[in-house]
Amino acid sequence: MSVDKDTVRRIAHLARVQVAEEKLDALAGEMNNILDWVEQLNELDVTDVEPMTSAVETTLHWREDKVTDGNKAEDVLANAPDAEYGFFSVPKVIE
Amino acid sequence: MNTDKTYTVKGVTGDWEIVVGLEVHAQVISNAKLFSGASAAFGAEPNANVSLVDAAMPGMLPVINGECVRQAVRTGLALGAQINKWSRFDRKNYFYADLPQGYQISQFQFPIVGEGEVVVDLGEGRTKTVGIERLHLEQDAGKSLHDQHPDATYVDLNRSGVALMEIVSKPDMRSPEEAGAYVRKLRTILRYIGSCDGNMEEGSMRADVNVSVRKSGDPLGTRCEIKNVNSMRFVMQAIEYEARRQVDIIEDGGMIKQETRLFDPNKGETRSMRSKEEAHDYRYFPDPDLLPLEFDDAFMTDAKASLPELPDAKKIRFTESLGLSGYNASVLVAEKENADYFEALLAEIVKATGKGEREVAKQAANWVISDLFGHLNKSGAAISDSPVSPAGGAELLKLITDGVISGRIAKDVFEIMYETGKSAAAIVEEKGLQQVSDTGEIEALIDQIIAGNPGQVAAYRGGKDKLFGFFVGQVMKATGGKANPQVVNKLLRKKL
Numbered sequence: 001m002s003v004d005k006d007t008v009r010r011i012a013h014l015a016r017v018q019v020a021e022e023k024l025d026a027l028a029g030e031m032n033n034i035l036d037w038v039e040q041l042n043e044l045d046v047t048d049v050e051p052m053t054s055a056v057e058t059t060l061h062w063r064e065d066k067v068t069d070g071n072k073a074e075d076v077l078a079n080a081p082d083a084e085y086g087f088f089s090v091p092k093v094i095e
Numbered sequence: 096m097n098t099d100k101t102y103t104v105k106g107v108t109g110d111w112e113i114v115v116g117l118e119v120h121a122q123v124i125s126n127a128k129l130f131s132g133a134s135a136a137f138g139a140e141p142n143a144n145v146s147l148v149d150a151a152m153p154g155m156l157p158v159i160n161g162e163c164v165r166q167a168v169r170t171g172l173a174l175g176a177q178i179n180k181w182s183r184f185d186r187k188n189y190f191y192a193d194l195p196q197g198y199q200i201s202q203f204q205f206p207i208v209g210e211g212e213v214v215v216d217l218g219e220g221r222t223k224t225v226g227i228e229r230l231h232l233e234q235d236a237g238k239s240l241h242d243q244h245p246d247a248t249y250v251d252l253n254r255s256g257v258a259l260m261e262i263v264s265k266p267d268m269r270s271p272e273e274a275g276a277y278v279r280k281l282r283t284i285l286r287y288i289g290s291c292d293g294n295m296e297e298g299s300m301r302a303d304v305n306v307s308v309r310k311s312g313d314p315l316g317t318r319c320e321i322k323n324v325n326s327m328r329f330v331m332q333a334i335e336y337e338a339r340r341q342v343d344i345i346e347d348g349g350m351i352k353q354e355t356r357l358f359d360p361n362k363g364e365t366r367s368m369r370s371k372e373e374a375h376d377y378r379y380f381p382d383p384d385l386l387p388l389e390f391d392d393a394f395m396t397d398a399k400a401s402l403p404e405l406p407d408a409k410k411i412r413f414t415e416s417l418g419l420s421g422y423n424a425s426v427l428v429a430e431k432e433n434a435d436y437f438e439a440l441l442a443e444i445v446k447a448t449g450k451g452e453r454e455v456a457k458q459a460a461n462w463v464i465s466d467l468f469g470h471l472n473k474s475g476a477a478i479s480d481s482p483v484s485p486a487g488g489a490e491l492l493k494l495i496t497d498g499v500i501s502g503r504i505a506k507d508v509f510e511i512m513y514e515t516g517k518s519a520a521a522i523v524e525e526k527g528l529q530q531v532s533d534t535g536e537i538e539a540l541i542d543q544i545i546a547g548n549p550g551q552v553a554a555y556r557g558g559k560d561k562l563f564g565f566f567v568g569q570v571m572k573a574t575g576g577k578a579n580p581q582v583v584n585k586l587l588r589k590k591l
Contacts, residue, residue, distance in 0.1 A: 068132030
């Protein structure tokens with residue numbers, strides 16, 4: 001698998017990360033290095049090995065169906081660049 | 096029995112078949128959200144039901160709500176579907192203002208519920224089996240309000256993180272009618288088992304509709320997905336419009352572009368969602384914050400034991416054990432509350448009369464469907480608001496079977512019961528509506544009428560049979576409608 005400049009531009013856009021045009025080539029190189037490195041894992045035969053889902057022997061913790069949180073709109077909105085009438089206010093998103 | 100009516104779209108090149116599949120999003124009934132302890136209730140102040148997990152603050156971790164898992168399993172069981180004791184949550188990545196995480200926690204590769212099926216009622220005894228492809232659990236997004244400010248969108252995260260079940264059908268439907276009936280049946284089942292309130296107006300149930308067209312026997316055509324349709328009528332309208340649009344494009348030599356569209360209920364048409372033109376690349380991957388979702392057989396057994404009698408089973412019982420018509424049974428089972436009322440009424444009648452269920456079921460069903468539903472519909476009330484209780488209804492019906500009042504008078508009595516909440520017996524007593532079955536009294540009246548109408552009597556005896564009704568009418572008039580019709584008929588025939 002190999003990443004080119006267009007792919008980097010596209011990934012950056014999907015993640016809404018602004019990347020200057022002149023940095024795209026360098027990033028493509030870095031990403032390819034990472035991919036190559038991970039690619040080495042494919043050399044291992046894992047046919048009979050169950051996928052590992054956690055480093056420790058544990059299972060998913062379940063929560064009871066109780067309301068234990070909420071009613072903190074002020075906290076929730078504290079970091080919002082803009083908020084009005086209890087809502088987050090963002091630049092108009094037109095459907 | 097399978098459907099024999101074939102729905103087609105007429106084109107200049109012949110008839111086109113339509114192929115429809117639905118993804119229904121059903122909000123799970125639970126107190127708290129899927130991965131946080133904030134309330135899942137509808138209608139709170141903006142951002143009141145939001146925890147820092149729902150707002151995607153850095154460092155917050157999702158913890159699954161067991162009740163949402165149980166509801167998904169119960170729903171899967173009610174759909175006769177495969178339950179997967181091992182499933183997994185994946186991140187579906189996309190960017191939108193009402194999705195603070197930047198991804199939705201969903202189940203992509205390993206859903207909690209696999210294949211099942213739903214038998215859909217198409218009326219006139221026609222049914223169709225629609226396959227279920229899968230059901231998975233996922234988070235709802237927040238709500239964007241675009242119309243409150245000229246150049247801002249307001250975002251309310253109250254819905255963000257509420258548990259949804261996405262129920263995906265196979266592309267088995269071939270007409271708008273079938274799709275509408277499928278949504279209706281799904282809604283009925285969800286409401287029976289109490290895993291979703293099915294309230295389409297509040298958005299707790301909504302459908303994405305996939306439509307394509309083809310010539311009969313051809314491979315599947317390219318489909319378009321109509322997003323977020325929020326009523327059964329709109330589902331049908333959207334399909335009808337979209338199929339026509341696709342046929343027109345193909346017949347004009349065009350190609351269908353696979354895309355996401357919106358249904359505009361005011362114009363009754365679908366249109367392309369311009370903002371989503373860019374092909375989606377969700378970059379699914381297993382959510383590293385969550386271990387696989389696992390449960391044992393005991394959990395499934397408990398979930399199964401918690402299910403009530405389902406609508407299909409109830410309908411069969413109503414027709415086979417109670418002897419109701421298929422139509423009446425369908426009407427009664429369509430809403431669980433209605434079926435519950437009917438069964439409570441039946442129990443009360445059996446208690447009051449000592450008769451068997453089967454003996455009284457037909458009369459009870461007819462009364463519920465024509466009288467009670469008729470009045471409820473007229474006043475726009477739900478059965479839970481009925482001013483006449485099952486016990487009250489049973490008392491009224493017993494007065495008919497006991498011959499105290501006629502069926503005709505019973506309708507008037509019911510009207511008064513409905514308006515005043517008084518008991519049937521009290522109304523009959525108060526207004527002196529008891530049926531006159533006393534043959535002596537009726538006989539005397541008939542004698543008077545015969546004496547008073549010699550012309551009609553002669554004509555009747557001369558062969559004008561229709562005049563019989565005239566005499567019945569006269570007797571009824573004289574008794575204020577209270578004469579027992581059977582007695583009147585019998586005596587009149589004897590005397591004339």
